[in-house]
Amino acid sequence: MIKILIIEDNEDVRENTAEILTLANYQVHTAEDGEKGIEIAKLTKPAIIICDIMMPKLNGYDVLLHLNKDTTTASIPFIFLTAKTERIDVRKGMNLGADDYLMKPFEESELLDAIASRLQKHNFLKKEFSRDIEGINQFFNEVSISEGMVSLSKNRNAVNFYKGDVIFMEGDAAHTLYFIQKGAIKTHKTTESGKSLVTGLFGPGQFVGQLSLLNKNGIYGDTATTLEQTEVFEIPKTDFKSLLFGDKLISNKFISMISNDLVELQEQLIHMAFSSVRKRLAKVLIDLSEKEILHTSKNKGITISREDLASLIGTATETAIRMLTDFKDEKLILFGPLREISITDKKSLKNIALFG
Numbered sequence: 001m002i003k004i005l006i007i008e009d010n011e012d013v014r015e016n017t018a019e020i021l022t023l024a025n026y027q028v029h030t031a032e033d034g035e036k037g038i039e040i041a042k043l044t045k046p047a048i049i050i051c052d053i054m055m056p057k058l059n060g061y062d063v064l065l066h067l068n069k070d071t072t073t074a075s076i077p078f079i080f081l082t083a084k085t086e087r088i089d090v091r092k093g094m095n096l097g098a099d100d101y102l103m104k105p106f107e108e109s110e111l112l113d114a115i116a117s118r119l120q121k122h123n124f125l126k127k128e129f130s131r132d133i134e135g136i137n138q139f140f141n142e143v144s145i146s147e148g149m150v151s152l153s154k155n156r157n158a159v160n161f162y163k164g165d166v167i168f169m170e171g172d173a174a175h176t177l178y179f180i181q182k183g184a185i186k187t188h189k190t191t192e193s194g195k196s197l198v199t200g201l202f203g204p205g206q207f208v209g210q211l212s213l214l215n216k217n218g219i220y221g222d223t224a225t226t227l228e229q230t231e232v233f234e235i236p237k238t239d240f241k242s243l244l245f246g247d248k249l250i251s252n253k254f255i256s257m258i259s260n261d262l263v264e265l266q267e268q269l270i271h272m273a274f275s276s277v278r279k280r281l282a283k284v285l286i287d288l289s290e291k292e293i294l295h296t297s298k299n300k301g302i303t304i305s306r307e308d309l310a311s312l313i314g315t316a317t318e319t320a321i322r323m324l325t326d327f328k329d330e331k332l333i334l335f336g337p338l339r340e341i342s343i344t345d346k347k348s349l350k351n352i353a354l355f356g
Contacts, residue, residue, distance in 0.1 A: 001027040004115065005046040007037030007063060008081060009055040013104065017050065020108050021115075034058025038066050041073050048118055050102075052081045064098060077118040081106075099249075125253050131205030133158075133181050133233050139257070143243070143250055151242055156233040167208070167224040167232065174212040174220045177240045180204050183230025184288075186312060187222045198312050201287055207258045208232075213240050227308060275356070280313040281323045282352035285333070289343050301340035 004026045008014040011032070018028045029044050031037035035057045041049060049067070053060035060080055067073040080101040099118050102110060124142055129135035133156065144152050156179070161167060167178060170189060178185075185208055187200040199222045202208050212220040243254040275283070288304070310320035324341070327333045332349050334342045343349060 003027045003046040005029045005049045007031045007051040034063040048077045050079045077122050161226045161230045163228050165226045168220045170223045172220050175237050177235040178208045178232045181231045184227040185224050187224050189222045277315050279356045282349050284312050301342035
């Protein structure tokens, strides 16, 4: 049974609200002041909290601030109760992180609808979406329905590229976020001396181009090139910005879906800057393997040109070839008849990626 906590100093309002919710099959806890409410909230972990603003001991704002500081209660949906004369204070409550508010006196239907809406949204935010186009479409569809974001596109366009195709060029106008369904993409920048500097390596379930969509100049900051036959789905910039700058909770959910890519990109750049070539090569081979761009020895490996591999680890082609030969001699990898690379000792390769 879903638990709801009511924090209200007016006994009549508190009891009437509790009765409505009990008849609607909710398990109800009540508190007559803010201090007691915080205590019960931490003890019972309700699914939702309904709290008056003006109360003795601790007002509603202080209750919300206190609960937001505790990781065990910070995510609980919070609805303020307020009198009409307190309308001016509603904005303050919403800015503090409240999810909704009800004006007193309220109708039974208003109360039940507000609770159902908040619970539906809370369940959506806790939901995990698969890292494929079905999961992305499900996320978009559920946001459109639950938040009424009718401006979001209904379908994502699938685009297929051959190995070596350019998806976007450094300096092009940035209008699209790309989601990789299958295949592999490297992003790279051209230095003043004409050399190609790899800035990222992406595989299935990852996004490409998100930082460029936030670029104040409105252009892609690097070039995206496929490493093998690749299928991507296009997400328009308008959708990206609607999700990012709309409802803050939906925005946080969307950011969490793409933030791992950004953290990984930062780690890749640090690795490129400070690691030895041997460590960089091991790290790239592990990344390729785990992103299913390069398979283990139980499956056929894929062919990656030695030039591309050298570019990924930021070294000369001759150096990359020499390191690959060393790894082969150490029985860490095997070369196939088409020069495809298969990992034979992933554990040892991971140790090299970590410790050199």
